[in-house]
Amino acid sequence: MSGAMWRSERAVVRFLQRRIISVRNYSNAGDNHFDIIIAGGGMVGTSLATALGKNSRLSSKRILLLEGAKEFSWTLQEGKYSNRVVALNPNTRNFFSSLGVWNAIEDGRYGTVRKMQVWDGLSNAMITFSHDNLIDPVAYIVENDLILDAVNREAKTLNNVKILNEAKIKGYKLKGHESNVNSVVMDNGNNYTCNLLLGCDGANSQVRKAMDVQNMSWNYDQMGVVATLHLSEANDNIVAWQRFLPKGPIALLPLADNLSSLVWSTSPDEAKHLLGLPNDQFVDAVNGALWKVHTTAGFVDEVTKAFDGFMQSLIGRSNAVRQLPPHVASLEDGSRAAFPLGFGHAINYVKDGVALVGDAAHRVHPLAGQGVNLGFGDAACLSRLLGESVYNGKTLGDLDDLKHYECERQRHNVPTMLAVDGLQKLYNTEFTPVVLLRSVGLQFTNALDPLKKLIMQQSAA
Numbered sequence: 001m002s003g004a005m006w007r008s009e010r011a012v013v014r015f016l017q018r019r020i021i022s023v024r025n026y027s028n029a030g031d032n033h034f035d036i037i038i039a040g041g042g043m044v045g046t047s048l049a050t051a052l053g054k055n056s057r058l059s060s061k062r063i064l065l066l067e068g069a070k071e072f073s074w075t076l077q078e079g080k081y082s083n084r085v086v087a088l089n090p091n092t093r094n095f096f097s098s099l100g101v102w103n104a105i106e107d108g109r110y111g112t113v114r115k116m117q118v119w120d121g122l123s124n125a126m127i128t129f130s131h132d133n134l135i136d137p138v139a140y141i142v143e144n145d146l147i148l149d150a151v152n153r154e155a156k157t158l159n160n161v162k163i164l165n166e167a168k169i170k171g172y173k174l175k176g177h178e179s180n181v182n183s184v185v186m187d188n189g190n191n192y193t194c195n196l197l198l199g200c201d202g203a204n205s206q207v208r209k210a211m212d213v214q215n216m217s218w219n220y221d222q223m224g225v226v227a228t229l230h231l232s233e234a235n236d237n238i239v240a241w242q243r244f245l246p247k248g249p250i251a252l253l254p255l256a257d258n259l260s261s262l263v264w265s266t267s268p269d270e271a272k273h274l275l276g277l278p279n280d281q282f283v284d285a286v287n288g289a290l291w292k293v294h295t296t297a298g299f300v301d302e303v304t305k306a307f308d309g310f311m312q313s314l315i316g317r318s319n320a321v322r323q324l325p326p327h328v329a330s331l332e333d334g335s336r337a338a339f340p341l342g343f344g345h346a347i348n349y350v351k352d353g354v355a356l357v358g359d360a361a362h363r364v365h366p367l368a369g370q371g372v373n374l375g376f377g378d379a380a381c382l383s384r385l386l387g388e389s390v391y392n393g394k395t396l397g398d399l400d401d402l403k404h405y406e407c408e409r410q411r412h413n414v415p416t417m418l419a420v421d422g423l424q425k426l427y428n429t430e431f432t433p434v435v436l437l438r439s440v441g442l443q444f445t446n447a448l449d450p451l452k453k454l455i456m457q458q459s460a461a
């Protein structure tokens, strides 16, 4: 027998063995046993269910998605936007396209960011991000509800994915000495078992607690105030604006020509005050936060101007072509809300037969719009690696295989999270030497296109 024939016969035998193993697992399974259980059907959990359900290498696996909330139902209302939005990066768009979900978002609506302008409230320093052609999007601003609606609809079309709503999980008994499967105990007394449990249950993850992994976490003593704002002029609204103020950054994200979404991170006291203001005074406060000139140390201004002049002579162009932010005309009634902001990172994302995904594994400040993008990146990575693992005849949930997931994602997530946390701390002070250092650093970065491209690549991945 030739080597090639021998290899192809062995491949056929391995394929048949895999099919037999998976059919045996399937037929042995009771109704309450699943290959994979996903705890938490938020944006990340539902996307992960869709990715796993569509992965041809996992087609024989039974997947159960458990979500505590009622069945999600949402209809796009013309002109009426939700106040919860996220900035999706191009990589997330590619992930959604691969799931067949991006079309639904495109058929719905989203704002396109073609340029970002970030500036310091206490100095002249600023930085802009865009692609050279000013056409390719830097990010997409999409309502959370639209994302959840699109992935939910897609997940419901999959025969191998079962979705249970109003399915509140009470606790877990993870696999170990007593059992070789994970048990999920429901509030209503039901019990499900699985070979692989995926914790997508958000920042206060119960799965993470059951895994007993160390979670580094702290609160920023800041709230994120969100709202939908009407702008004075219906111009091409393609710029995302962010100004760093002493109490936290204020950002305007484009939704439509004359509509933007506000994410204003500030102290809990100021957040409470802002939520209680009459609409017109709230609008004045937003305009003041975007426009008001703060007293800066004259020394900082002089140094940053001199530094700008120096960079101009060095690179032959001005470093600081600052655009003026839009003027806010009014507030969409009832669109104000506030959310606590914090940092969290699980030292381990996996244990034998268990993995954490999305905010359950990591939580970041929204100032760089990275949080859910990291979660979607986890989902894409885990689906790919589980498919490969099953294709290679491994047991689903094998710890060595899950370690590959942890390693790949932590290599991406940790530097991004540290950078975001570092920025939060760097801009959370009025201490003049720090203001001076960060201002010069920002101008320097703005002048170096290769460095800016690197930052854009990291945040798009």
Ligand SMILES: Cc1cc2nc3c(=O)[nH]c(=O)nc-3n(C[C@H](O)[C@H](O)[C@H](O)COP(=O)(O)OP(=O)(O)OC[C@H]3O[C@@H](n4cnc5c(N)ncnc54)[C@H](O)[C@@H]3O)c2cc1C
Pocket: 039, 040, 041, 042, 043, 044, 045, 066, 067, 068, 069, 085, 086, 087, 088, 167, 168, 169, 170, 200, 201, 202, 203, 206, 224, 225, 226, 263, 339, 340, 357, 358, 359, 360, 366, 368, 369, 370, 371, 372, 373, 374, 375
């Ligand atoms: C103000 C603000 C602005 C933000 N802006 C951005 C942005 O621009 N870009 C970005 O990438 N990210 C942003 N984020 C972060 C983003 O919102 C989160 O990363 C994302 O929502 C996390 O999704 P998730 O599915 O992992 O978790 P969650 O949304 O928390 O979902 C967890 C799900 O698990 C379910 N669940 C929990 N416990 C149980 C249980 N016991 N039984 C059953 N079900 C359970 C919950 O009901 C929920 O549906 C922002 C966050 C904030 C606060």
